[in-house]
Amino acid sequence: MSTTDRTDQRPVTGPAGGRPAPAASPVRxxxxxxxxxxxxxxxxxxxxxxxxxxxxxxxxxxxxxxxxxxxxxxxxxxxxxxxxxxxxxxxxxxxxxxxxxxxxxxxxxxxxxxxxxxxxxxxxxxxxxxxxxxxxxxxxxxxxxxxxxxxxxxxxxxxxxxxMITQRLRKLVLTCHVAISVGWLGLVTGMFAMSVAGATTGDAEQQAAMYRTMSLLDEIFLGMTSMFALITGIVVGAGTKWGLLRRRWVAVKFWWTMGVMVLGFSVIHQLILEANELVAAGAPVRGGELDSVGWAMAGSAFVALASLVAMTTISTYKPWGLTRRGRAATHTARAAAPAGR
Known part of the structure; x- marks a missing residue:
């Protein structure tokens, strides 16, 4: 959900165009x-x-x-x-x-x-x-x-x-957002690889090791990285004049990010728990319920991985222009701007 557009850095001037206008008094x-x-x-x-x-x-x-x-x-x-x-x-x-x-x-x-x-x-x-x-x-x-x-x-x-947040703070939060998002992508990539390995191996010990590692990553790191990726993205979007829902690519990433978080919590997390419970109960590696759970986990991880890659692509190309809300805000700002500017 990061935005890399350059914000308007023109100074606010007074009626004569010289010294900055005094700040407005706080609104109760x-x-x-x-x-x-x-x-x-x-x-x-x-x-x-x-x-x-x-x-x-x-x-x-x-x-x-x-x-x-x-x-x-x-x-x-x-x-x-x-x-x-x-x-x-x-x-x-x-x-x-x-x-x-x-x-x-x-x-x-x-x-x-x-x-x-x-x-x-x-x-x-x-x-x-x-x-x-x-x-x-x-x-x-x-x-x-x-x-x-x-x-x-x-x-x-x-x-x-x-x-609004300052330019310096915006760059700091944007840097954090990019770094955390890269970490999130790396975690999901690793979990997808381990889920495929667990679903295809015939070795019970290797399968158990894959699913235990996935459970560790899911419990400690995955929720934290997705949460802070969402937080920093919202601050960068809503904390600047570009807005969170004014550009289609930002809005799409916002809703898509929440969708991936819900997928991770309600589907992937549940499947990891089921896989580890079946392994602990001695379920056969191939040909049983563990097979179905393993492939369902691999498929869900692939959807999450593909979603994160797609969101990265959207961040790079920034397609689709303004939303209806963004067009209305732009029209309002132009109408309120002094003549001749």
Whole structure:
């Protein structure tokens, strides 16, 4: 979702075209922003409590391991990130609102999958299910409040006053986005290769080693890299005047990235767990259920790999021009520009 267009670096000038115009006075946020902020905090705390409960359950049952370390790291990261996004929302940053929206929506999807016992992360017991529901309700309320008319008008006014990330910060975030995306592509490439090796080998030990390694990469690294690739891409897009949904190639990458993340969580992760359970149960290497799971895992990994390669190609060629929203924004900006410029 990175954008490599050059931003407009012309200085803002005063009426005489000389010294820069004074910065606009801060615009007071509407009450809905405060309520949305409170709902985000409540939902985040409930989600963190749910994750902590799951980690404690893993420790108590002796299932703690690399997955537990990954869960703990993700819990800490989400705690810090949601707090940061909420503060950026109160500061009027459009990309803060976008990130809160995206991760709240993903949280709703993943919690729904957990409540349904899908996606390899079923919720453990009534307490964790109650915490998940407690997180869902304020999440929905906060998500609605983020887009009421008063908040939309306030965000537009603040954005018009230049609340964007600086060029220096943009280059830093873009560098991080490219590096993390390369790491994500490398991880998925390796997992595809291992899934094919596991599905074609006749050696039980080699197959078990492939699936254990895939589980390790999935639990510790894959979720983290995909999450931060999405975050940095959104900041680079929504944090600049180019916008997140104003150019078709950026919008396509945005939705496609979330689709690959959902595929990884709800399909690939589940298949890796099933493959390792079958290996542990002594299932035959060829000709049984492990065959079907192995090839399904290889096919899903190929879809994820092909998607990431396609998104890299889109980033390079930047096709398709402006979206309808982008054309409307451009028309509005030209209409508001002083004559003769």
């Amino acid at each position: 946020p509407p009450a809905a922003v405060g309520w949305a902020y409170a709902m985000v905090i409540v939902a985040t705390l409930a989600a963190i409590a749910s994750n902590v409960f799951e980690i404690a359950h893993q420790v108590e049952t002796g299932a703690a391991g690399a997955a537990t370390t990954g869960d703990l790291a993700l819990t800490i990261a989400f705690c810090a990130l949601f707090g940061f996004f909420a503060e950026m929302l109160r500061a009027g940053r459009q990309w803060g609102r976008v990130l809160l929206t995206v991760f709240t929506a993903l949280g709703l999807v993943f919690t729904g999958l957990g409540l349904a016992g899908l996606g390899g992360r079923p919720l453990v017991g009534p307490l964790q299910a109650s915490l998940a529901v407690t997180s869902l309700v304020p999440s929905v309320i906060g998500l609605v409040l983020l887009f009421v008319p008063s908040v939309n008008a306030w965000m537009a006014e603040v954005r018009g006053n230049g609340r």
